[in-house]
Amino acid sequence: MSNQDNIHPQKSHKTAIIVGSISAVLLIILGFLYFKNKSEMQMLVDEMVEEKDMLTMEFETLALDYDSLKTSSDTLNLMLEKEREKISQLIEEIHTIKATNSSKIREYKKELTSLRKVLKNYVVQIDSLNQTNKALEQENQQFRRKVTTIQSSYKELEKEKENLEEKVDIASKLETYNMEASGLNSKDRSTTRASRVSKIRICFTIQKNITAEVGEKLVYLRLLRPDGALLYHSKQDLFKHENKEINFSASRIVEYGGDELDVCLYYKVDAGELTSGDYVADLFADGHHIGNMTFNLR
Known part of the structure; x- marks a missing residue:
C-alpha cells in the first residue's frame, strides 16, 4: 500500500x-x-x-x-x-x-x-x-x-x-261701698220680719274709677238664704263668672261715666220663700265680684 x-x-x-x-x-x-x-x-x-x-x-x-x-x-x-x-x-x-x-x-x-x-x-x-x-x-x-x-x-x-x-x-275693676240691705213690705215700707217682706232692696255706691271702661254696665245681685239656697226666679237667669255660668237673683243696667254712682237693685220675693236668719248679698259686674254684705231678717 x-x-x-x-x-x-x-x-x-x-x-x-x-x-x-x-x-x-x-x-x-x-x-x-x-x-x-x-x-x-x-x-x-x-x-x-x-x-x-x-x-x-x-x-x-x-x-x-x-x-x-x-x-x-x-x-x-x-x-x-x-x-x-x-x-x-x-x-x-x-x-x-x-x-x-x-x-x-x-x-x-x-x-x-x-x-x-x-x-x-x-x-x-x-x-x-x-x-x-x-x-x-x-x-x-x-x-x-x-x-x-x-x-x-x-x-x-x-x-x-x-x-x-x-x-x-x-x-279697671269697679269697687262699691255703702252697701245697705232693706226688706220692704207690700207698701214699700221697711221691715225686718221675713214673713212680711215682699221685696229685698240692695243699695250701694260704685266708686269713681278713671281707668274703668265707661258706658252701660250690667250689675248682678245674688241673694243667699240662711240655709245657703240662692234666691232666683228662673233657671235661665244666668251670667258668666270665672268661666262658669251661674244664676243671679236680680240684675240692672246702669250708665257708668267713671264718677261715683248710686245704684239700687230689687228682688221680688215669692210667697213663703224667706226664712228668719242671716242673708248674704253679693254684687257682680264686668265678670268681677264687686261687693258683699250680710243682713238679717227676723
Missing part, C-alpha cells in the same frame, strides 16, 4: 472529528441560548403577571376610594354609583384577560389614569359641597339661635303684656 492511500483516510477522520466537535459546540451553544431565552421569557411572563396583579389591585383600591366618598347630593351619589359599577366591571374584565395581552393591559392603565382624574374631580366637588353645607349649617344654627332669642323675647313681651292687662283689669 502506498503512502498516498494512508494519508487520505487520516484526513477524513480528522475532518469528521472537527465537524463533530463543532457540532457539539454548536449544540451546546444552542442549548444554552434556548434555556437562557426560555428563562428570560419566563421572567418576562412573570413580570407581566405581576403587572396584571398590580393593575387589579390598583383598580380595587380605586373602588375603595370611590366607596369612601360621601355626599348629601342625590345627583352626585348617582354619578358615583355609575363610576363604581364601571370599576367593578373593569376588574372583572382584567381577571379574564391573559397577562401577556400587553395591548389590553395598556388600555386598562389608561382607563385607570382617567378614573383617578375623575375621582379627584369628585373629591373637589364633594369637598366644596361639604364646605357649603357646613357654612349653611352654621348659618342655620345662628338663625335658630336668633329665632330662639326672638321667641324668648316674644314670650317675655307676652308675659309682660298679660301682666299689664291683668294690672289694667284689676285697676
Whole structure:
C-alpha cells in the first residue's frame, strides 16, 4: 500500500472529528441560548403577571376610594354609583384577560389614569359641597339661635303684656261701698220680719274709677238664704263668672261715666220663700265680684 492511500483516510477522520466537535459546540451553544431565552421569557411572563396583579389591585383600591366618598347630593351619589359599577366591571374584565395581552393591559392603565382624574374631580366637588353645607349649617344654627332669642323675647313681651292687662283689669275693676240691705213690705215700707217682706232692696255706691271702661254696665245681685239656697226666679237667669255660668237673683243696667254712682237693685220675693236668719248679698259686674254684705231678717 502506498503512502498516498494512508494519508487520505487520516484526513477524513480528522475532518469528521472537527465537524463533530463543532457540532457539539454548536449544540451546546444552542442549548444554552434556548434555556437562557426560555428563562428570560419566563421572567418576562412573570413580570407581566405581576403587572396584571398590580393593575387589579390598583383598580380595587380605586373602588375603595370611590366607596369612601360621601355626599348629601342625590345627583352626585348617582354619578358615583355609575363610576363604581364601571370599576367593578373593569376588574372583572382584567381577571379574564391573559397577562401577556400587553395591548389590553395598556388600555386598562389608561382607563385607570382617567378614573383617578375623575375621582379627584369628585373629591373637589364633594369637598366644596361639604364646605357649603357646613357654612349653611352654621348659618342655620345662628338663625335658630336668633329665632330662639326672638321667641324668648316674644314670650317675655307676652308675659309682660298679660301682666299689664291683668294690672289694667284689676285697676279697671269697679269697687262699691255703702252697701245697705232693706226688706220692704207690700207698701214699700221697711221691715225686718221675713214673713212680711215682699221685696229685698240692695243699695250701694260704685266708686269713681278713671281707668274703668265707661258706658252701660250690667250689675248682678245674688241673694243667699240662711240655709245657703240662692234666691232666683228662673233657671235661665244666668251670667258668666270665672268661666262658669251661674244664676243671679236680680240684675240692672246702669250708665257708668267713671264718677261715683248710686245704684239700687230689687228682688221680688215669692210667697213663703224667706226664712228668719242671716242673708248674704253679693254684687257682680264686668265678670268681677264687686261687693258683699250680710243682713238679717227676723
